Amino acid sequence: MAQKEGKQNQQRGSADYVKNPHLEGMKEDFLYHINLGTKTNNLPEMFGDVKFVCLGGSSNRMKAFIELIAGELGMEDPKSEYPNICEGTDRYVMYKVGPVLSVSHGMGIPSMAIVFHEIIKLLHHARCKDVTVIRIGTSGGIGVEPGTVVVSKEAVDPITFKPTFEQVILGKMVVRNTKLDSGLAEELLECSKEFSQFKTVIGNTVCTLDFYEGQARLDGAFCYYTEKDKMDYLKKVKEAGVCNMEMESTVFASMCELSGLRGAVVCVALLNRLNGDQIDSPHEVLEDYQHRPQLLVASYIKKQLQTKAKHN
Numbered sequence: 001m002a003q004k005e006g007k008q009n010q011q012r013g014s015a016d017y018v019k020n021p022h023l024e025g026m027k028e029d030f031l032y033h034i035n036l037g038t039k040t041n042n043l044p045e046m047f048g049d050v051k052f053v054c055l056g057g058s059s060n061r062m063k064a065f066i067e068l069i070a071g072e073l074g075m076e077d078p079k080s081e082y083p084n085i086c087e088g089t090d091r092y093v094m095y096k097v098g099p100v101l102s103v104s105h106g107m108g109i110p111s112m113a114i115v116f117h118e119i120i121k122l123l124h125h126a127r128c129k130d131v132t133v134i135r136i137g138t139s140g141g142i143g144v145e146p147g148t149v150v151v152s153k154e155a156v157d158p159i160t161f162k163p164t165f166e167q168v169i170l171g172k173m174v175v176r177n178t179k180l181d182s183g184l185a186e187e188l189l190e191c192s193k194e195f196s197q198f199k200t201v202i203g204n205t206v207c208t209l210d211f212y213e214g215q216a217r218l219d220g221a222f223c224y225y226t227e228k229d230k231m232d233y234l235k236k237v238k239e240a241g242v243c244n245m246e247m248e249s250t251v252f253a254s255m256c257e258l259s260g261l262r263g264a265v266v267c268v269a270l271l272n273r274l275n276g277d278q279i280d281s282p283h284e285v286l287e288d289y290q291h292r293p294q295l296l297v298a299s300y301i302k303k304q305l306q307t308k309a310k311h312n
């Protein structure tokens with residue numbers, strides 16, 4: 001059942017990020033997986049100034065990102081202490097410096113969806129406005145050099161390569177739109193020009209349910225297809241304008257669309273899947289690759305904040 005939800009699209013930038021009448025009647029909304037609540041914490045005081053939320057799979061990456069942001073914005077903590085706001089739970093981590101929130105989302109669609117529901121409600125309860133959300137991640141490149149940063153034009157499903165995300169709700173299949181903010185993607189691409197040490201491209205991103213069979217790898221625990229089947233599929237993927245594959249972009253984009261949040265997906269390609277499946281580059285090389293989307297997004301945020309400050 002293709003729902004019309006996505007078409008009722010909210011105005012981007014509006015603070016009305018949640019669309020749930022049930023929330024109003026609740027005594028407390030406890031955001032269980034991030035260990036924060038509307039009664040337990042003063043969310044407007046803690047988060048009311050948030051303008052950027054950056055999400056990425058791993059806890060260490062998101063800690064490194066907040067340190068980078070602190071440096072870029074000249075807000076370093078002399079003691080280098082960036083407390084994990086979600087300390088009371090080990091599901092996700094969250095760091096904040098000025099108007100930037102850095103949050104881990106774990107691996108895969110369900111993990112991303114859970115934390116993003118709670119982040120959207122957090123923004124709502126904190127009465128945040130004009131928030132931009134960016135996933136900074138890693139991916140498998142399709143026909144691009146390892147180390148290339150891909151800014152997603154569209155997050156597409158792995159069967160039809162259309163910008164849709166399917167979710168089972170009340171036992172029925174609901175199809176949601178996953179169109180990303182094209183203006184934001186272009187702004188990020190423009191910003192990437194200052195980084196001559198790596199290439200940045202815009203292209204579609206396939207979102208899968210699995211890293212191995214879901215991404216046509218030959219090196220999983222099970223594989224019931226041939227190398228030719230794999231290459232035929234990856235060729236079709238490439239022909240659909242896809243530059244990379246990862247595991248969270250469609251649910252992320254669909255939730256941006258539903259909430260009205262401006263969203264982008266910026267992932268580095270760790271390898272070119274047309275040349276292999278194993279990610280076996282040296283640790284330092286992978287660290288350097290993983291740092292690239294962070295550099296680009298941190299620079300973008302800095303510029304946006306500087307422009308805003310000039311106009312105020």
Ligand SMILES: O=P(O)(O)O[C@@H]1C[C@H](O)[C@@H](CO)O1
Pocket residue numbers: 056057058106107108136137138139211246247248267
């Ligand atoms: O957050 P990252 O970019 O690391 O997420 C991608 C997609 C999967 O969650 C994971 C697989 O290695 O990498």
Ligand SMILES: O=c1cc[nH]c(=O)[nH]1
Pocket residue numbers: 138139140141211215245246247270
């Ligand atoms: O190949 C890859 C690499 C990182 N993340 C993915 O989902 N796939």
